[in-house]
Amino acid sequence: MTTKRDKGSAINRVLEIIELVANAQSPLSPADISHALAIPKPSVHRLLAQLKQDDFLQINLRGLWEPGNRLYQLSMGVWHAERFKNARQAIMHRLASEVHETCGISIPQGLEMVYYDRVQANWPLQIYLPEGSHTPVWCTSSGKLYLASLTKAKRQKVLEVLPITAMTRNTITDLDALNQELDRIAKSGIGTDNEEFIDGMVACSVPIKDGQGRLVACLYVHAPSLRVSFDKLLEFVPHLQQAAAELAKLDDSEI
Known part of the structure; x- marks a missing residue:
């Protein structure tokens, strides 16, 4: 049963960002993510930096965010x-x-x-x-x-x-x-x-x-x-x- 996420939880914000980027039709800007999830821009930038460091997300040449190698490997693990x-x-x-x-x-x-x-x-x-x-x-x-x-x-x-x-x-x-x-x-x-x-x-x-x-x-x-x-x-x-x-x-x- 799905329950409503606590918007104040840092871990839930991280998961929501990962979910949004993974399901997006095209790479997203920090402003897109902030608007879609109602997360303040400073928090979005901080969380994106951490996700990039951990290789869950990556930034392309246009400065937009897309799934990283670790997120890809995670999805393959689910399929396996x-x-x-x-x-x-x-x-x-x-x-x-x-x-x-x-x-x-x-x-x-x-x-x-x-x-x-x-x-x-x-x-x-x-x-x-x-x-x-x-x-x-x-x-x-x-x-x-x-x-x-x-x-x-x-x-x-x-x-x-x-x-x-x-x-x-x-x-x-x-x-x-x-x-x-x-x-x-x-x-x-x-x-x-x-x-x-x-x-x-x-x-x-x-x-x-x-x-x-x-x-x-x-x-x-x-x-x-x-x-x-x-x-x-x-x-x-x-x-x-x-x-x-x-x-x-x-x-x-x-x-």
Whole structure:
């Protein structure tokens, strides 16, 4: 049962600031935080300085506040909790049995995607990308889906600092062509990788969204192109979308 927070409590103010910044659509200024939480500006600046020192929040180049590495690790710890993992695994095992290929969840972390959870298909020929693998955003299905979810202004800023290099003969390295590809993905809601990251591997992904419709993770399936053609892989998309919708709905009441 949720109770009303004591506005005078320093720890509650800290938690409210963390919650506000974590749920914000974009980085916030100290004035935004002060206004939203009715906390005096001097107190906001003092608490933000402490949260930055402890790495829960960080300040970007525009002087705005966003989640820091420690808050990110905290959120990952919650996702790794056994009761959440069991529910995810049940959904993903069902998905893998439907498509007969390896599927998993990847999450954006900085300028990379991290393979967070996966269920391996039972085939002799496998592509080994274990949990914890870091992959580039410009040539993977999940990475391109993440980039496509950003506003065009933010996307452009990210593209300008990415070390875009050719991973295979199919990697899109031209910025104009990549932007066109990302526009297509933004419209379809389906990320694709036609042997752009690894020669001989095809992949597609769909978003897992939060209650506000924001992409928080990607659900992917990948396979050797010797076994599954790119066009055949896209036939799995309805199964992915159904599983992603179920994953998005997971909460304490359902686990």
